[in-house]
Amino acid sequence: MDSILHTINAPIFAPSRVGESVATHCPYCAMQCGMMIESKNDLPVVTPNQSFPVNNGSLCIKGWTSAELLNHPERLREPLARNAKGKLVPVSWDDALQRIAVRFTEIQIEHGHDAAALFGSGALTNEKTYVLGKFARIALGTANIDYNGRFCMSSAAAASNKAFGIDRGLPFPVADIAKAEVILMVGSNSAETMPPLMQYFEQQRANGGKLIVIDPRQSATAANATLHLKLTPGSDAALANGILHILIRDGLIDSEYIQSRTQDFERVKGIVATYWPEQVERITGVREALLVQAAHLLGRAKSAMILTGRGTEQQAQGVNNLLSYINIALATGRVGRPFSGYGTLTGQGNGQGGREHGQKADQLPGYRSINDPAAREYMAAVWGVDANELPKAGKSAYELLNALGSEIKALLVMGSNVVVSAPNATHIKSRLKKLDFLAVADFFLSETAELADVVLPAAQWAEEEGTMTNLEGRVILRERAVEPPAGVKTDLEILCELGKRLGRESLFAYESPREVFEEFRVATKGGLADYSGITYEKITKQQGVFWPCNEANPNGTPRMFTEKFATPNGRARFHAIRHLSPAEEPDAYYPFYLTTGRVLSHYQSGTQTRRVAKLVEMNAEPCAEIHPAIARRLGLSDGAKIWLQTRRDAAQFKIKITPTIREDTVFVPFHWGGAQAINRLTNAALDPISRMPEFKICAVRIVRSQTSIES
DSSP states (O other): OHHHHGGGOSOOOOBSSTTOOEEEEOSSBTTOOEEEEEEETTEEEEEEOTTOTTTTTOOOHHHHTGGGGTTOTTOOOSOEEEOTTSOEEEOOHHHHHHHHHHHHHHHHHHHOGGGEEEEEOTTSOHHHHHHHHHIIIIIIOOSOEEEGGGGTTHHHHHHHHHHHSSOOSOSSOGGGGGGOSEEEEESOOHHHHOGGGHHHHHHHHHTTOEEEEEOSBOOTTGGGOSEEEOOOTTOHHHHHHHHHHHHHHTTOSOHHHHHHHEEOHHHHHHHHTTOOHHHHHHHHOOOHHHHHHHHHHHHHOSSEEEEEOHHHHSSTTHHHHHHHHHHHHHHTTOTTSTTOEEEEOOOBTTHHHHTTSSOSTTEETTTEETTOHHHHHHHHHHHTSOGGGSOOOOOOHHHHHHTBTTTBOEEEEESOOHHHHSSSHHHHHHHHHTOSEEEEEESSOOTTGGGOSEEEEBOOGGGSOEEEEOTTSEEEEEOOOBOOOTTOBOHHHHHHHHHHHTTOGGGGOOSSHHHHHHHHHHHHTTSSSOOTTOOHHHHHHHTSEESOOSSSSTTOOSSOOSSOOSSTTSOEEOOOOOOOOOSSOOOSSSOEEEEEEOOTTOOTTOTTGGGOHHHHHHOSSOEEEEOHHHHHHHTOOTTOEEEEEOSSOEEEEEEEEOTTBOTTEEEEEOOOOGGGOGGGTSOOOBOTTTOOBOTTOEEEEEEETTSOOOO
16 A cells, blocks of 8 residues: 555645635534634644534534544545556556546447446535436446445335335424424434434433433433333334334324324224234333333323434335334324424435435436436436436446446446445455456545555545535535645546546536536426525525425425325325344344444444544444343453354454343444454345345354354
């Protein structure tokens, strides 16, 4: 690596507005906290934006340290390409881009349009998401484009679309959380994943509110809850059905709301009648008394919210799990009422906008379906092409990665590190190596970029302008606070340059992100996610604009579903759900559940946070959490090394003995690569609707480190 990076050790911070403090937003989670960047002693310094109404002057440790990445010594500053000896060496931009254009063209001529693929990211701005989708369908003519948000938000999106006709993570502002009397939080550890959000839960508690947390671990969030339901991994739908059973039995549902605003309740009522509390206790491990207490808190509250996270979503039954919890919200008449409703806590920075505007395999901008003839005609007119040119839906994220080297021969990755983030990661790494050609755009040499034939150095969050859509559906503007270092291009510039080389120059001749946004407004007009009434100026004036924003809602829509739902008849839909077992359950050889998640100091695959010394000091390596009873049984002490083995691979970790985990469950965070990448062990079983992999559950065995592991 030294030979590649020796030229980039000089400071690279170059303020675009010398002497000014520029308002922008954090590069990490979907809170999109407001922050200010200014130059002090020629180095970038971050401070909170006290006036931004989402974080209200609060930042987590990741936000406070985010500017350190802008002048990091490992920053890529020139394109790299693999030479005849198989080494990545510096090349010119013209050489790198031409190699990509030529190889993609050659491969498509030989193997067909769909042999080329794109893999995007929930970290990309709305403008980049839009252009990436357009690039796939118009410049390459391929159906195969998807993104890492498929691993994050797809189950929640599918469930919301089925129940409400539309998917906006939180259909109300985050500030409403503080005024909810009762909150049921399922599978989320917000205290570590998005700490600034916790100010609203603290206000809720100060107001006398109650928090119920459902999680196999007593996380930092669960530790402060009124009630913690420590369920068996994979039993969410049974637990939700059990709570709804009690609500119906004890007369705590809103019959008038059900009759006037919903449909199909009787089918659900018939299903949940079979989920009596004693049976649910056997399935979930949650005592009947706690089930009753949770149901009564929800049913008797004047206002109540149900908030879900990745714990319940990243399962092969993820959509069904969420529909089961939505059934509770609908049956108690919460959705569309003040300080109430159902929402999902979006994870990635632009996890919301990233799934709306064209980088999903089945979508066109504005949340239009690519298989809808009317949507295809509309987008073809916006782009100035024939609708017959547009491909149909392609492969979902894991299916796309699994097809590398067979159906798919060339891949361009933007903003994602799939070698660490994909399930069954050892297999995916082997598929990447089978490609005829791999190109990666990133700001560091990630584990995925290390495998590439061409690596393109990309601009970071503070070095480019563009919009993001946060967890509440608020569209915000990231202003360019600093200039990119010399030799670095933005993702938009890269796509436009490639579009030119692929013969589509006129369709990718954008001069700025603002110009992209103006076309993007037209592209989303009339879609479910309608941004047509949003402008950069309006975003600045209103400190963000909630979509849908159009002629009917010129100032945006902070709260949805107050009068009707986005279904053909305006009613929300109940769904009758039966609990199904996970794809893998413990057995005699693999006797434990393995589940994964985040820790406070790191984010996603760790490509950024593992390069910040202060964050590494907090968590230098992943630890496997196990219960004291299991440690005693296996003769293990805290800090001892163990092997974890699943049906896919094995990896070695230090253990952290804690009573906060269930005895049948092992927890490992997923931010590390190489030998410590826990996703080498996770299961790629897919939800049949969302195509979400089952990251959160698989069967695992614990082996003392002195014992040999079968290959």
